[in-house]
Amino acid sequence: MSASQPVPHLIVRRWRVGEEEALWRLKYQTIHSINRADYSAAQCAAWAPDDLDPALWRQRIAGMDPFVVELDGELAGFADLQADGYIDHFFCAATRQGCGVGRALMQHIHALAQSRSMTRLFSQVSLTARPFFEHVGFEVVCEQQLCVRGITLANFSMQKWLQPAGDAAEHQE
Template structure:
């Protein structure tokens, strides 16, 4: 597995991984309406290309296959962190998190934090994150429950 920065032309593949993973993995903890506002079916190319130019996510690949990706903001916020639904439990998330923690340490950050899905809580706990509080995010008129989690570096 290779972990590297996003390359030009990968925005659509990353969005597809996010969309499919949210709709397949998170359906046990969220309603259909919540999943649709979280990961809409329409690919908004200008939005995602612009976002990824700004955030420079890490991607995990095996050959030409995209296995996962993660974003790390300057303040230590992990905004997006997804592993392909067909490759969960194979160490991909662990590899991405180790890279994020190393990058955060190199930047002099003291903590990482995220608003994780209910589904992702066990993963983040296994990576040393602690639950802080539950929050409700409003997206397009729908409230989605997320968990604020943080980890000291």
């Protein structure tokens, strides 16, 4: 970034009731544009259909209890961390790729995991997201073929073992 460009303002916060539709649009647009590089149109349509039931999505979001990244006041990504260490959703807006949104989401996930004394993070990761997850220390457990709405999609089961907070401090000495 040059000195003449403003530094974007990025915050991570809990999602708010009423943002469900915006979160679906973000997920839909990311899948149909960014993930389209690795998946066919039919696969993207199965993964993020045009006819998703809004009530089911609202229920899913409430159960997932995600956090969001705002970049310059706009939703730029969202993710979650379940009680067992599972990351169910991890999406960065198609228009905000390369702006630090994924890094902010992953830092937040790690901070939450540490505060909850978790020892492992795991997720089902798309072909597109695999390099990012590997970059932040996740390893592939196995490649999978999933059937979604009658269409087969490939993804990866990935995990990352975490060092307990006390161990990390001891190893730095």
